[in-house]
Amino acid sequence: MNILIAAVGGQGALLAARIIGSYAQLEAQQVKVSEIHGMSQRGGSVVTHIRYSQEVHSPVIEMGTADVLLGFEILEAARSIQYLRPGGILIVSKQQIQPLPVLTGAATYPPALLESFENMPMTTYAVDALSHASELGNIKVANTVLVGVLARRLSADPNHWQEAVAESVPARHRDLNRKAFDFGFALDFSSIDSRRHRQKEALS
Amino acid sequence: MKRLMLGNEAIARGAYEAGVRVVTAYPGTPSTEITEYAAKYSELNTEWSVNEKVALEIGIGSSIAGARTMVAMKHVGLNVAMDPLLSVAYPGVNAGLVVVVADDPGQHSSQNEQDTRYFGIAGKLPVLEPSDSQECKATMLAAFELSEEFDTVVIVRLTTRVAHSMSLVETAERMEIPLRDYDTRRGKYIVAPAYAKLRRVIAEQRLMDLEAFAETTPLNRAEIRDTRLGIVTSGIAYQYVREVAPNLSTFKLGMSYPLPRKRLLEFAATCDEIRVVEELEPIFEQKLATYGLLANGKDRIPVIGELSPEIVRKALLPGEPAPESTLKLASLPVRPPVLCPGCHHRGPFSVLKKLGLHVAGDIGCYTLAAFAPLDAMDTCICMGASIGMAFGFEKARGREFAKKTVAVIGDSTFWHSGVTGLIDIVYNRGITTVIILDNSTTAMTGHQSNPSSGDALSGTLPPQLDFIALARSLGIESVREVDAYNLVELEAVIKEEVEREAPSVIVTRRACLLKRGVSPPGPPHIVDADLCEACGTCLELGCPALSMGQSVAAIDSTLCAGCGLCLSNCAFDAIHLSLVQDSKVRGQS
Numbered sequence: 001m002n003i004l005i006a007a008v009g010g011q012g013a014l015l016a017a018r019i020i021g022s023y024a025q026l027e028a029q030q031v032k033v034s035e036i037h038g039m040s041q042r043g044g045s046v047v048t049h050i051r052y053s054q055e056v057h058s059p060v061i062e063m064g065t066a067d068v069l070l071g072f073e074i075l076e077a078a079r080s081i082q083y084l085r086p087g088g089i090l091i092v093s094k095q096q097i098q099p100l101p102v103l104t105g106a107a108t109y110p111p112a113l114l115e116s117f118e119n120m121p122m123t124t125y126a127v128d129a130l131s132h133a134s135e136l137g138n139i140k141v142a143n144t145v146l147v148g149v150l151a152r153r154l155s156a157d158p159n160h161w162q163e164a165v166a167e168s169v170p171a172r173h174r175d176l177n178r179k180a181f182d183f184g185f186a187l188d189f190s191s192i193d194s195r196r197h198r199q200k201e202a203l204s
Numbered sequence: 205m206k207r208l209m210l211g212n213e214a215i216a217r218g219a220y221e222a223g224v225r226v227v228t229a230y231p232g233t234p235s236t237e238i239t240e241y242a243a244k245y246s247e248l249n250t251e252w253s254v255n256e257k258v259a260l261e262i263g264i265g266s267s268i269a270g271a272r273t274m275v276a277m278k279h280v281g282l283n284v285a286m287d288p289l290l291s292v293a294y295p296g297v298n299a300g301l302v303v304v305v306a307d308d309p310g311q312h313s314s315q316n317e318q319d320t321r322y323f324g325i326a327g328k329l330p331v332l333e334p335s336d337s338q339e340c341k342a343t344m345l346a347a348f349e350l351s352e353e354f355d356t357v358v359i360v361r362l363t364t365r366v367a368h369s370m371s372l373v374e375t376a377e378r379m380e381i382p383l384r385d386y387d388t389r390r391g392k393y394i395v396a397p398a399y400a401k402l403r404r405v406i407a408e409q410r411l412m413d414l415e416a417f418a419e420t421t422p423l424n425r426a427e428i429r430d431t432r433l434g435i436v437t438s439g440i441a442y443q444y445v446r447e448v449a450p451n452l453s454t455f456k457l458g459m460s461y462p463l464p465r466k467r468l469l470e471f472a473a474t475c476d477e478i479r480v481v482e483e484l485e486p487i488f489e490q491k492l493a494t495y496g497l498l499a500n501g502k503d504r505i506p507v508i509g510e511l512s513p514e515i516v517r518k519a520l521l522p523g524e525p526a527p528e529s530t531l532k533l534a535s536l537p538v539r540p541p542v543l544c545p546g547c548h549h550r551g552p553f554s555v556l557k558k559l560g561l562h563v564a565g566d567i568g569c570y571t572l573a574a575f576a577p578l579d580a581m582d583t584c585i586c587m588g589a590s591i592g593m594a595f596g597f598e599k600a601r602g603r604e605f606a607k608k609t610v611a612v613i614g615d616s617t618f619w620h621s622g623v624t625g626l627i628d629i630v631y632n633r634g635i636t637t638v639i640i641l642d643n644s645t646t647a648m649t650g651h652q653s654n655p656s657s658g659d660a661l662s663g664t665l666p667p668q669l670d671f672i673a674l675a676r677s678l679g680i681e682s683v684r685e686v687d688a689y690n691l692v693e694l695e696a697v698i699k700e701e702v703e704r705e706a707p708s709v710i711v712t713r714r715a716c717l718l719k720r721g722v723s724p725p726g727p728p729h730i731v732d733a734d735l736c737e738a739c740g741t742c743l744e745l746g747c748p749a750l751s752m753g754q755s756v757a758a759i760d761s762t763l764c765a766g767c768g769l770c771l772s773n774c775a776f777d778a779i780h781l782s783l784v785q786d787s788k789v790r791g792q793s
Contacts, residue, residue, distance in 0.1 A: 031371065
């Protein structure tokens with residue numbers, strides 16, 4: 001299983017990766033996670049790779065081989081879309097964070113990215129993670145809401161996931177993250193804007 | 205049970221299990237977490253040293269005094285520590301001394317891509333190279349054995365991808381390694397020529413012994429599979445080779461200097477053809493050539509940048525189909541890293557830009573001020589260089605030029621290696637103005653303590669070194685302290701100090717907003733749509749909370765830290781506090 005997280009520095013991609021990595025450890029013989037630290041974390045683009053299987057050598061995912069792309073921000077999901085294999089799953093937060101060149105007017109935020117996703121050969125789940133997190137009491141747990149959505153796509157049983165959340169999140173944030181995870185996990189397919197998924201279901 | 209660990213955490217774990225007692229380091233991406241994890245073990249006496257040279261000198265002392273010691277740094281940190289490293293190369297060690305150096309291929313967070321294997325060659329010091337977290341731990345244990353057996357400093361070389369990847373690690377108990385006797389052999393530790401010439405001969409013999417060791421150590425291993433093509437490789441490159449071409453034979457060098465000549469010749473004889481896959485410089489490739497082995501590598505693997513499975517696949521399996529991405533989107537706007545909303549560095553740099561001064565900058569978060577829209581830094585070369593360089597401008601172009609120049613340096617970088625430059629200016633009668641941006645932490649690498657931050661890794665509360673008192677004690681008469689958010693005062697003070705016919709120091713103060721326990725300077729601000737003229741002046745601050753809306757500027761209240769800099773910059777008074785009109789909250793005086 002190859003999962004790529006595409007995010008903006010500061011959105012909590014490291015924590016999400018650690019939850020997924022911790023889950024993967026309960027599921028597979030081998031797990032590797034590749035993180036980004038340092039300068040890029042200051043509001044720049046960050047990608048985190050998670051791979052688990054019977055045998056894993058490279059900690060980074062090859063282009064065109066990610067099974068899931070977990071995008072914490074629309075533009076960042078778009079930037080990493082070439083990592084996803086055809087037929088893969090895109091879970092993307094509907095959040096938009098304007099990069100500096102857009103803020104200063106030197107560039108424009110590409111319009112209609114969500115629509116372009118839906119016309120690609122993959123299954124897209126667009127999640128209003130920021131609003132959900134805000135309703136839960138802290139916009140910072142948008143990452144864990146998205147991990148919850150991912151978890152449901154990977155397995156029907158949340159047990160290992162809940163264990164992973166408990167293990168990866170510092171005690172003082174644990175309850176809120178648990179809630180956020182459960183919320184994301186419980187999000188119904190129908191409440192998620194996924195035209196292609198519905199199409200696929202209609203066909204089957 | 206196996207634990208998922210960052211390569212850097214596994215290095216710390218290895219040090220712990222190897223019975224290490226002392227750990228010293230200066231933070232630097234991608235090496236920083238080694239020391240942070242080491243500090244979690246109470247058995248390890250761990251410190252953030254003032255710089256890498258001091259870190260290694262403490263390490264050498266600690267080794268001679270009998271304790272196994274690890275010193276950690278990033279690749280360019282090794283340049284700072286080069287004097288002690290090459291000077292201790294002949295004397296060797298008492299208790300094991302291992303220097304862990306993390307290279308940054310791809311320059312994710314660095315000014316260059318230097319390959320630390322060359323430094324092992326320069327010092328005749330063995331270099332070990334792990335390729336995943338389990339090997340990081342095992343390599344540390346092997347490194348301490350090697351260090352003591354061969355009486356040498358050992359370099360463990362990591363790269364960003366090994367340091368910052370997590371994989372599973374089997375942990376073990378800590379070995380109880382007793383403190384060795386304090387080693388008083390003067391002929392060993394006094395490098396006066398009479399002694400050092402004798403040690404020079406010993407070092408050469410040691411290198412030959414290490415070559416013999418390389419022939420037998422399990423750190424190096426031939427893995428024979430399909431023998432039509434054999435790959436000589438090390439570190440993360442080994443993992444990429446195994447990933448994309450699992451059937452090929454490999455010779456994995458866990459010890460990348462010195463090389464096992466006989467075993468490599470044997471491997472070459474077993475395979476129809478051999479190639480080298482190595483990240484950065486063609487060090488193995490060139491060495492194999494001296495054995496008479498034709499092993500191409502850099503004809504297909506670039507010397508520039510970080511390797512990837514894609515690059516290795518293309519190099520090893522050029523004719524074969526590769527996974528292809530059919531999903532693509534047209535060119536997207538880049539997202540460069542930026543100074544955080546409310547960052548106190550924004551104030552001084554916006555003033556420097558306004559005044560049009562020549563700015564010799566330095567290394568830290570504030571280097572981001574070199575880019576648009578702040579665009580307020582002319583140079584940034586290496587840690588601490590700003591001060592000496594600004595004085596260099598003065599030497600070359602005279603006092604009038606110096607009056608249009610400032611050096612700008614952060615608190616941690618100043619202690620690291622800026623202070624010597626300041627002493628030089630005083631001693632050699634310069635007039636250069638130095639601005640110290642004091643945010644009370646080493647922010648860029650993740651908020652490590654430093655000599656003026658008031659905290660330390662050991663948990664003790666050390667005295668806070670005082671820039672003002674220091675500058676005065678050096679004989680600098682004009683030493684000013686300014687609130688970094690007060691643009692009016694900043695501008696007045698900078699103008700005054702650059703004109704001065706004597707060296708001066710300006711300290712701008714505000715704690716980094718990301719540091720634990722620091723609250724935002726004020727409530728979020730809002731734009732008054734009736735007053736905003738959409739002139740865009742506020743956007744020149746490069747604050748991620750500010751943007752141009754449909755017809756007026758907009759402030760993202762979830763990002764705004766309430767620093768008030770945009771308010772100070774607005775000519776139309778169109779920016780207000782959203783909640784209370786309390787100027788003290790913003791810290792304006």
